[in-house]
Amino acid sequence: MKISEDRNITFIPYDIIANILRRLPVKSLIQFQCVSKDWENLIKSPSFIRDCLYHTGRPTPLLLLSQLGLTPRYCFQLLDPQSKQVLEIQNPPLIDSCSDLKIVGSCNGLVCLQVFHEDYGLYLPCSSNDSGTSPPYLLLWNPATRQFRKVPRTIEDFNVRHRLGFGFNPIDNDYKIVKLSSQFAVNPVEVYSLNSGSWEEVEFENLEGTIRISSWTNAVNGVVYWLGGKQRRSDDCDYSLVVSIDLTNQVCTSIPLPDLGSKKSRRLKLILYENKLAVLAITKSSLIHLWVMEEDTCASRGRWIWTKRYTCSLWSTRLSPFELNAATIWKSKIVSRPIRIFGDADETKRFCLIDLTTNEFKEFVIKCRRCNVLDINNYVESHVSVANINHKELQI
Amino acid sequence: MSSSVEAITVLSSDGDEFKITVSAAKLSKPLNWMLEDVCFSDDCDEVPTIEVNSKTLVKVIEYCEKHAPRANSGASDSDAEELKKWDIEFMKMDVKDILFHILMAANYLHMEGLYDLACQTAADLMKGMTVSQIRKIFHIKNDFSSEEQEQLRRQHPGCSFD
Numbered sequence A: 001m002k003i004s005e006d007r008n009i010t011f012i013p014y015d016i017i018a019n020i021l022r023r024l025p026v027k028s029l030i031q032f033q034c035v036s037k038d039w040e041n042l043i044k045s046p047s048f049i050r051d052c053l054y055h056t057g058r059p060t061p062l063l064l065l066s067q068l069g070l071t072p073r074y075c076f077q078l079l080d081p082q083s084k085q086v087l088e089i090q091n092p093p094l095i096d097s098c099s100d101l102k103i104v105g106s107c108n109g110l111v112c113l114q115v116f117h118e119d120y121g122l123y124l125p126c127s128s129n130d131s132g133t134s135p136p137y138l139l140l141w142n143p144a145t146r147q148f149r150k151v152p153r154t155i156e157d158f159n160v161r162h163r164l165g166f167g168f169n170p171i172d173n174d175y176k177i178v179k180l181s182s183q184f185a186v187n188p189v190e191v192y193s194l195n196s197g198s199w200e201e202v203e204f205e206n207l208e209g210t211i212r213i214s215s216w217t218n219a220v221n222g223v224v225y226w227l228g229g230k231q232r233r234s235d236d237c238d239y240s241l242v243v244s245i246d247l248t249n250q251v252c253t254s255i256p257l258p259d260l261g262s263k264k265s266r267r268l269k270l271i272l273y274e275n276k277l278a279v280l281a282i283t284k285s286s287l288i289h290l291w292v293m294e295e296d297t298c299a300s301r302g303r304w305i306w307t308k309r310y311t312c313s314l315w316s317t318r319l320s321p322f323e324l325n326a327a328t329i330w331k332s333k334i335v336s337r338p339i340r341i342f343g344d345a346d347e348t349k350r351f352c353l354i355d356l357t358t359n360e361f362k363e364f365v366i367k368c369r370r371c372n373v374l375d376i377n378n379y380v381e382s383h384v385s386v387a388n389i390n391h392k393e394l395q396i
Numbered sequence B: 001m002s003s004s005v006e007a008i009t010v011l012s013s014d015g016d017e018f019k020i021t022v023s024a025a026k027l028s029k030p031l032n033w034m035l036e037d038v039c040f041s042d043d044c045d046e047v048p049t050i051e052v053n054s055k056t057l058v059k060v061i062e063y064c065e066k067h068a069p070r071a072n073s074g075a076s077d078s079d080a081e082e083l084k085k086w087d088i089e090f091m092k093m094d095v096k097d098i099l100f101h102i103l104m105a106a107n108y109l110h111m112e113g114l115y116d117l118a119c120q121t122a123a124d125l126m127k128g129m130t131v132s133q134i135r136k137i138f139h140i141k142n143d144f145s146s147e148e149q150e151q152l153r154r155q156h157p158g159c160s161f162d
Helices: A002-008 A014-021 A026-032 A037-044 A046-054 A118-123 B029-040 B054-073 B077-090 B095-108 B112-126 B131-138 B146-155
Strands: A062-068 A074-080 A085-089 A100-107 A110-116 A137-142 A147-150 A162-169 A174-181 A189-193 A198-202 A211-220 A223-230 A241-246 A252-256 A266-273 A276-283 A287-295 A304-313 A326-330 A333-339 A348-355 A361-367 A371-378 B007-011 B017-021
Touching (some): A026 A037, A026 B131, A100 A162, A100 A211, A211 A241, A211 A276, A223 A276, A266 A287, A276 A326, B054 B077, B054 B112
Antiparallel strands (some): A110 A137, A333 A348, B007 B017
């Protein structure tokens, strides 16, 4: 009886296997690719990778980039604000000797890094003849699978006036890096596609006048955004609009910000809230407003609606509006970069969370390495590959 | 529809008879259809057969009877908490039984809750297993050539084929 039972059912349908596997952590998925070719193909398939991303049980910690006093100068950590657990992650190779490091963006578990080297200043503008050695360069990295890819050189070399953006386009299932000039409409825009593995120059219909673009960027639903403003004098720029580049139809739009009150008395931050673009305005009077942007599908095309979704204050906290260094929103809570209070030890990291819905303020202290937290990004563990479709072998 | 029916009788694939209450049967679409058939026909002598073995059917019915009151009326948070604990106890069985019997039955009987629970439990059990343990459970042969194994190892240095 037992034997016949076992002989009868030894086959489990594909969709059941997929449903079980998408609940596994990336570490197990990488391991179980070795079970058989069928399992490898399933785990690597774009539809399975997508199912994994949308599975609600995926951990969504914060990705911290910190600066250390010595070599290597940078380290990455994952912080779960709920359990307050910190997980050190292995640095991608190539960054240990860098002099400066920036996170361009983090999307579906892929992180785009801009890596600078010591002699950066000496070689400005960079000569484009020797590939690989002249910094800065871009790196695509998946911390969970530890895969990384050095992005090929841009057509026109980087300089300090360039701005970058990184986003995922769900329409063609492609990750893209956008490089444009901070004096937008002066230089062409370059777009790198992970699927094609190359850069492409894109011409945009000139927007009216020159727009100054800040380094604040965010991307969601196939559109990359920057905070921008109409240029007045060289360093006097008030950010009054959002510049967007749609990765599907490569259309550039300038979207005015809502009326945020006096320019002098507030700071702005481009942020994502519930998969929508939002702006945090922090006023001198310790008020924080969250404006969420939505496309008005009823009105004529190109109309955008800003809604003031939440207002909360810092009154019940000991934070001044200048100390609040909002980095991101994690589960309706504003996450501020750690603050220092007199007497705190070097390894004390004092994180602040402000719940937008309840105005509840939470502070927690984490003891970790002597480092300075430079950047906090949202992150989701995934096994999205940094290899493009045309070039299966990774360039290292 | 006759309201006097409180339970229906079904046969397992082994030919054993089982009783399942009307409210519990509502957790499964196919069982619900059977139930309607039984209620509509005046003299139905035929006992429907369910292609699930007796051992598994006992578990499935146990799950249905436990979850039926909540599914039919909704429940408080404390009930939900209690039910969660019960689910954990309920799923304490061999991973093979979950995979080849409970999951297949939940799939066949269209029971979303049990299917989800069984998938999650199986995933939790598989998390710590080695590749060869997985192959043994799923009756899968290693069909990689040594070159292919080498290539996968190059991409993911931590990979092990054992």
